[in-house]
Amino acid sequence: MPRSQKNPTGSSGRSGPKVKSGCRTCKIRKVKCDEGKPSCYRCSSSSRVCDGYGVWGGDGHLPSRNATQTGVKLAISRNKTRPRNEKYANSKFGQSESQFCDFPLGCTGADMKMDNASLSTTGQWEIGPVPMSLVEFPAAAHERGVFFWFQQYTVNKIPGLFSFKFWSSLLPRACYSEPAILHAVLALTSAHKYEQLETTSSLSTDEKFTLEAYGKAIHCLRTDFGLKSNTSLKVILIACIVFVCLEIVQQHHATAITHLANGLRLIEQLERSLAAEAQPLFDHHEPEGLIFQMFLRLKLQVNMLGYCYDFSSYINNSLSAYRIPGRFLSMLEARKYMDILISRAFELEYLFQKACFRERAERGLKDNQISLRSDLDLWLQAFISSFLQDKAASNNWNKVAYNILRMYHDMAYVMAETCLSAHQEMLFDYQVERFLSILTYAINTITISAGLQEPILPEATAKMQKSIVDIGWIPVLYYTATRCRVARIRLHAIRILELTSHREGMWDARVAAQVAQEVMRIEEAQDPYQSCLGDTFTLEMIPKRKELKTPTLGASQRVSNIQVIPPDEPWGMIGFMCRKKHNNSNWEVIWKENDPISGMWLDVV
CATH class of the missing domain: 1.20.58 (Methane Monooxygenase Hydroxylase; Chain G, domain 1)
Known part of the structure; x- marks a missing residue:
């Protein structure tokens, strides 16, 4: 039996001294904990559920280096850990996050190395090195296989192009110490492994596993909801992020938005707690900063869909004071x-x-x-x-x-x-050069993409979902197609969206193209593809100046305040709402839904 799993007390009962460290179950029972990882011997020997130590170890702190090394080992990367560098340990707040963790974009699982520098320069936040082999993972064989898939494939694929330390460091280590986060990650990975091609009445084995893991995560979170500490709040927020990503992958967008709204309210609680302790929320060397950065990215997704979710005024004021570095x-x-x-x-x-x-x-x-x-x-x-x-x-x-x-x-x-x-909609006519610039960079990206190779082995991704949880170019092309009234530019943006096969977070290129095309039809009173521009250009052709005719649409023809209603299931019904101001100053609300069978847009009364 490993030393960390032996009972150090040699006796049972509640007469021992009260300890500040240990798993949550032993704390609640007021018994001494041997601090075995990932579950202590006292809990496992008495058939109890060990509720773990928190991402930051017993008593709200990170586990010590020795405690991590003597515990049960979990694989996070196939490579040896990067030796700790003194310049990392001595870095101060305000320096670039890239000094700590900036992996090459598109790196493979074999190339990615875990950054074992601490998330913070303060001792109380230090994370010990992550063990490098899957030795005694206390779970069923299928769960071990799913977790292995997460660390080899999902953690590299699902964050998208701009992966950062939340995915490469904080989340894997949270899985090691937090059962709730581990089960949430297992659910996310199981859902991400396979594309759901059609809706069936019966659940597949993978769908059943996803539901079971989700239920276990919710069960484990009950303890965190009851403790009401900063540590528990961080665990809940990380789990909330994973739940949002899970619903995004499953294309349950309404549920994802609900989870996100709840998480934004909890972020305000964390902000008030940190403000009382004079700690910054935006330090991206701290777990709180990584959590906030992830919520910021998710919030921007729904903002671009037209939803008015926002942070508290205190957080927004702090964002405004965040200074741009010189380089x-x-x-x-x-x-x-x-x-x-x-x-x-x-x-x-x-x-x-x-x-x-x-x-x-x-x-x-x-x-x-x-x-x-x-x-x-x-x-x-x-x-x-x-x-x-x-x-x-x-x-x-x-x-x-x-x-x-x-x-x-x-x-x-x-x-x-x-x-x-x-008169915002009319002001967009003065931004044609910016819209043309957006389109030009998109065309450059198409040219570059021809030589891209997927940073994961092809056999591993044959059935994997073509989705990431971060945004790329889809929302920007949609913004161009719906705000720019130069027909040549907006039609080109729609065509690029139609040929984009992947999903970016809550943004599906197919949905974005359909909504933009219908908006263009409403404003111009004709099908965009029936115009004279229909087949006069290819995707790689940058528009010429003579093609950029000044928009002739009047204010009463233009729509504003577009809110996209994404489907809540694969191949479900999509919709959008917008407003149009008529010449008599009265506003008309337009609500459309797209029939997934016929492809026709229907008015919602």
């Missing part, structure tokens, strides 16, 4: 700051729309708009001066990341320029 050390760092800028643009638009007196609101928010535009200029200056384009020259995945970030910068600038006007 980015990686694509990942540039993406982190771009997410913050886009979130600020959405906040400005929401504040303006909620204001009762538009003129007063426009004056009050003008300074914020000027600040946002200035920060977008600083972001582009830092992006160019970092020579990231030159660094990406030898790696096609990095080239794709470069083009997508430039697409997002152009979109964010259009948002910043148009967010504080009651």
